[in-house]
Amino acid sequence: MxxxxxxNPATYSPSPTxxxxxxxxxxxxWVRPDGRGFHQCRPAFFRTGAVNAASGSxxxxxxxxxxxxxxxxxxxxxxxxxxxDTGRLNCNVSFTTFATPVRGQGSDHKEYTAMLHxxxxxxxxxxxxxxxxxxVFALVxxxxxxxxxxxxxxxxxxxxxxxxxxxxxxxxxxVSCVSKxxxxxxxxxxxxxxxGSLMITCMPSRYEITxxxxxxxxxxxxxxxxxxxxxxxxxxxxxxxxxxxKEAASDSKE
Amino acid sequence: xxxxxxxxxxxxxxxxxxxxxLFPLRFFERHLAESIRPDGRPLGKARDTSVFLGAVAxxxxxxxxxxxxxxxxxxxxxxxxxPSLESPDEGCIAIDFHMPPICSPIVRPxxxxxxxxxxxxxxxxxxxxxxxxxxxxxxxxxxxxAWMAYLDVYCLDADGALFDAALLSAxxxxxxxxxxxxxxxxxxxxxxxxEEDGQKQAQExxxxxxxxxxxxxxxxxxxxxxxxxxxxxxxxxxxxxxxxTLVTIVLDSSGxxxxxxxxGGSVLAHTSALQDCVALTRQRVKELKSILDEQNSVMEIExx
Numbered sequence: 001m002x003x004x005x006x007x008n009p010a011t012y013s014p015s016p017t018x019x020x021x022x023x024x025x026x027x028x029x030w031v032r033p034d035g036r037g038f039h040q041c042r043p044a045f046f047r048t049g050a051v052n053a054a055s056g057s058x059x060x061x062x063x064x065x066x067x068x069x070x071x072x073x074x075x076x077x078x079x080x081x082x083x084x085d086t087g088r089l090n091c092n093v094s095f096t097t098f099a100t101p102v103r104g105q106g107s108d109h110k111e112y113t114a115m116l117h118x119x120x121x122x123x124x125x126x127x128x129x130x131x132x133x134x135x136v137f138a139l140v141x142x143x144x145x146x147x148x149x150x151x152x153x154x155x156x157x158x159x160x161x162x163x164x165x166x167x168x169x170x171x172x173x174x175v176s177c178v179s180k181x182x183x184x185x186x187x188x189x190x191x192x193x194x195x196g197s198l199m200i201t202c203m204p205s206r207y208e209i210t211x212x213x214x215x216x217x218x219x220x221x222x223x224x225x226x227x228x229x230x231x232x233x234x235x236x237x238x239x240x241x242x243x244x245x246k247e248a249a250s251d252s253k254e
Numbered sequence: 255x256x257x258x259x260x261x262x263x264x265x266x267x268x269x270x271x272x273x274x275x276l277f278p279l280r281f282f283e284r285h286l287a288e289s290i291r292p293d294g295r296p297l298g299k300a301r302d303t304s305v306f307l308g309a310v311a312x313x314x315x316x317x318x319x320x321x322x323x324x325x326x327x328x329x330x331x332x333x334x335x336x337p338s339l340e341s342p343d344e345g346c347i348a349i350d351f352h353m354p355p356i357c358s359p360i361v362r363p364x365x366x367x368x369x370x371x372x373x374x375x376x377x378x379x380x381x382x383x384x385x386x387x388x389x390x391x392x393x394x395x396x397x398x399x400a401w402m403a404y405l406d407v408y409c410l411d412a413d414g415a416l417f418d419a420a421l422l423s424a425x426x427x428x429x430x431x432x433x434x435x436x437x438x439x440x441x442x443x444x445x446x447x448x449e450e451d452g453q454k455q456a457q458e459x460x461x462x463x464x465x466x467x468x469x470x471x472x473x474x475x476x477x478x479x480x481x482x483x484x485x486x487x488x489x490x491x492x493x494x495x496x497x498x499t500l501v502t503i504v505l506d507s508s509g510x511x512x513x514x515x516x517x518g519g520s521v522l523a524h525t526s527a528l529q530d531c532v533a534l535t536r537q538r539v540k541e542l543k544s545i546l547d548e549q550n551s552v553m554e555i556e557x558x
Contacts, residue, residue, distance in 0.1 A: 011333035011402045014436050014444045051411045052323040053358045053491070064311060068410060070356035092363040094354055097406045098313050098329040137355040137363065139408070141327065142310060 013102060030179075033189050034063065041173070041185040041233055046154070046244040048161040056162020060154035063187065064144035069155045071162040074132035087129035091117040091136045093151055099143040101188075112138075112148055119152045119172065119201040119211040125165040134164055145187035149174045152201050152211075157241050161248070168203035169241050170210060171234040175199075175226045177216065182226055184233055198223065200230035204238040278496045286484050293490065298534050300476065300488035303542065305422065305549045307430040314403075315431025319423035321488065323413040326423035330405045330431050334444045337393065337400040345392020345400040349378045351407045351420055358412040358491075373417050376515065377407065377424055380504050384473040384512045387428065391467055394436070399444050401433065414490040415477045417502055425472050426546055430553065432464050471506035474542040476535040478503075480521040487534050501528070503535040507543050 036042070042063040051057035054070035061067075077088055093112040097104045116138065124134070136159065138151045149172035156170035176186035176194035183190055191197070196216025202209045214223065274281045274292075285292055295301070301322030310316035313329035320326075337344060351374040353367040361367045381387070392401040405427065407420045435447045479486040481497040494500065499519025504512040511532070516523055523531075 011335040012443075013331070013333045014434070014446045051325075051356060053412055054356070057356070068356055072359045075359075092355055094363070096327075096329070096352075096354075096408055097350070097404070098310055098316075098331055101312065103331050103333065103404060135355075135362075139354045139356045139410075141408075142312060 032183060032187075034187060038181050038183050039229060041237075042187075044237060044240050046157055046241055048157060048244060048248045054158075054162070056158050056160070056164070058154050058157040058161055060150050060157070062146065062150050062185065064142055065147055065150050066141040067138060067147070067150050067154045068141060069136065069138045069151065069158040071155075071158045071164065072135040072137070073162075074129035074134050074164070077131065077133040081133075083131070085130045086126040087124075087131075088133040089117060089121055089124060089126065089136065090133050091120070091138075091155075093138045093140070093148075095140045095143060099140050109147070112151065115148060115211070115213075116152060116155060120155060120159070120170060122208075122210040123156065123166050123168060123170045123203055124159065125167065128165040134159070134162075143188070145189075145191050146174050146185050148172070149185075149199055149201070153237060153241065157244065160245055168205045168208075169238050170201055171204055171237040171241065172199065172201040172211075173230045173233040173237060175229055177218065177222065177226070182222065182229060184229055198226045198230065200227060200234060202231065202234050204231075204235040278492075282481075282493070282496055286481070286486075291486065291493075297484060298487045300538055300541070301490075303422070303545055305426045305545055307426060307549050307553050314434065315427045315429075317423050317426035317430055319419050319426055321415055321419045321422070322490065323411050324415055324419045325409070325411040326407055326416075326419045327410055328405065328407045328420075328423040328427035330403050330427050332431075332433060333402045333404065334394065334399050334436075335402040337397060341389070342397035343393045343400075344389040345394075345402065346389070347381070347387060347392075347403045347405055349381060349405045349407070349424070350374055351377055351409070353409045353412065357409040361412075369416060373420055376417055376502075376513075377420055380421060380473050380475070380513055381424065381428075384471060384504075384506055386425065386469055386472060387467055388470075392433075394444060395438065398442070399438070403431070412491060414492075414494050415488050418475045418477050418488065421473065421475050421504070422542060422546075425469075425474070426549070428467065429469055429472070429546065429550055431467055433467070435464050471508055471510070472543070472546070473504050473506050473512050474535075474539040475502055475504040476531070476538040477501070478531045478534060480519070480523055480527055480531075482521070485527060485530055485534065487538070499523075501531050503531055505532070505535050505539050507539060509536055509539065 045061040047059045050059040050068050051070045054072055056071040059068050091113055093116055136155050140147055152172040175182050175184045175198050176190050177196040178190055178194050196218050199213045201211035303321045306318040308316055309318040310329040314332045315330040318327050351370055353361050353370045355361045355363045394400050407424055436444050437447045439445050478501050479489045479497045480499040499521035502515040506512055
């Protein structure tokens with residue numbers, strides 16, 4: 001079978017015979033590939049307690065984007081670490097080999113690990129677990145657009161499930177600028193043709209932003225519009241996350 | 255579990271949880287003497303098991319298998335390769351087992367778990383030696399093109415008996431696998447065929463219809479712990495960490511022995527113990543086969 005002569009022979013995945021015509025898709029009066037309105041998010045599904053081996057965990061599903069986040073700790077920091085009287089946060093984001101349409105492309109997103117760390121850092125009360133480390137590990141099972149915002153929201157839910165003290169839940173939403181339209185919670189195809197993207201990570205109850213990234217070309221009114229869209233969506237998302245936590249808590253009481 | 259005849263240990267003076275942590279072996283042995291395990295199972299019984307086919311929409315075949323809390327997700331992606339000179343009419347299966355850091359507190363990013371390559375190799379050996387897949391069925395054009403099936407198993411939650419769950423999800427995914435319909439284009443490349451252009455290029459078709467592999471004698475496994483005279487089927491992670499002698503037996507669906515692993519351990523396996531393990535595995539194979547058959551028939555009904 002495989003690996004008879006060491007390395008696997010070069011392979012390719014068969015492409016469709018008809019190349020999709022992409023240009024007219026995003027002209028004047030285009031419709032989103034999944035039929036959503038421009039300012040409509042995909043239905044969000046959250047469930048806590050996905051991984052029993054972890055201190056806390058959560059599973060999130062937004063359309064075909066599926067993510068699991070496990071939280072371990074607070075536990076002993078690595079031996080090489082210097083003494084610290086506040087807690088440490090350690091994050092990692094990885095992809096399954098089958099997450100992306102072309103096998104094994106998920107490793108292109110090395111920056112997600114650092115961005116997840118920065119997005120959560122401000123929301124966690126690090127003073128509540130001095131000298132120890134909390135590990136937040138995410139695995140993207142299937143990637144279908146807006147991966148990082150889903151990972152961040154899911155991670156904050158997993159932290160809450162693990163009982164790590166936070167100022168508030170962290171919710172994250174992105175918008176893409178495609179030709180003249182702003183589309184919220186973009187899918188993979190839309191992200192590929194976007195002119196710019198904007199992602200907000202915030203603590204909705206406190207109305208505080210932990211991370212804001214803007215890429216591409218934006219005008220000031222567009223940025224304002226995009227930010228307002230994201231903030232509104234974040235508030236709604238946080239409500240869904242909160243109700244998921246309440247549900248889990250009432251289940252465990254019974 | 256504070257039994258009254260506790261003259262030689264502290265179990266009568268201590269909370270159950272504390273006793274479990276401080277004297278795990280004694281905690282387990284007192285259960286074993288009563289022929290029951292801490293999770294309420296009899297010694298020879300496996301945990302609740304379920305299989306869900308088609309868990310990964312973008313893959314050609316996929317399955318999610320759960321044994322107790324141990325969860326495995328397998329997806330198969332089909333790619334095209336040039337077959338090797340020695341076997342021009344055969345395709346290939348590449349099997350990989352991954353333990354991402356989410357699955358267990360022991361695994362840290364950048365430091366792969368020791369168990370992962372071992373299980374990877376065991377899976378590959380079991381699936382190739384059982385003759386489950388006829389590699390000739392993966393051929394497309396003799397000497398020019400053949401399928402390479404990338405089979406990736408991800409452990410999502412590790413709670414013991416990892417190999418059993420990994421093998422179950424791998425064979426389930428293979429039973430769910432649909433080979434896509436493809437044609438060969440003018441450049442000699444293999445391309446996917448959609449419904450409407452099927453007729454136009456009838457002369458170039460290589461694989462006319464979506465089809466399934468014919469799987470024969472599906473292998474299933476059961477891991478047991480040997481401890482003193484006890485045999486514990488389907489151990490949890492806690493049990494595996496306390497009692498270290500494991501025996502894994504793989505049988506095919508007709509009950510033939512495919513492989514037997516006993517990677518060391520402090521307990522020597524006598525013939526009678528091994529025979530008992532095989533008997534337990536026989537029963538387990540029947541259970542697993544009916545679970546998988548049931549899922550496959552559900553899938554067929556849904557497709558009709």
